[in-house]
Amino acid sequence: MWWVRRTRYWFSTLLYAGGARLRPGRRTASGGLETPGSCGAELQGELDRFGGVSVHLSRHHTLHGLDAAAFRRLLQAAIQQWRSEGRIAAWLHIPILQSHFIAPAASLGFCFHHAKPHSSTLTLWLGEGPSRLPGYATHQVGVAADTAVREVFEETGVKSEFRSLLSIRQQHRSPGAFGMSDMYLVCRLQ
DSSP: OHHHHHHHHHHHHHHHHTTOOOOOOEEBTTSSEEOTTOOTTSOOOEEOTTSEEEEEGGGOGGGTTOOHHHHHHHHHHHHHHHHHTTOOEEEEEEEGGGGGGHHHHHHTTOEEEEEETTEEEEEEEOSSSSOOOOOOOSOOOOOHHHHHHHHHHHHHOOOOOEEEEEEEEEETTOGGGTTSOEEEEEEEEO
């Protein structure tokens, strides 16, 4: 399938060189299409299925050379726009070489969610009430039986007893687990 990637590369290169710029993009928070490098006067992002918006700063090439104060104004305008659109959360993905944008984002209420060797992800809850954003699990160690019994009691008030493990599913690079591996266990309780 290497030839497919190479064909896409050359097709995109020819369109860009010809000035057509007809490359399809992702849906943006404002309903338009985002093309790589589009930023202009707006800080656009991708909509997620939960009503949030993800902004990958590495895709906004016009941010290079922007100072922290200008970025703060740009981000503040974007937050106002997202709130007016009814977005519930914002995810800001910041490459390490643009880490000078972390302080302005934090001054607007963004918090660290997780970090990888070359990037950090910050979040801002825009919805009503306390944040319902999932935490980032770096390591989870536990016993399925004890965890299942405790969770059932905490959520329902019903005391139960572990009987058996019915199913195990492991998924690598799970989108719901921020690209990390995910295990799902189904327990039978009485």
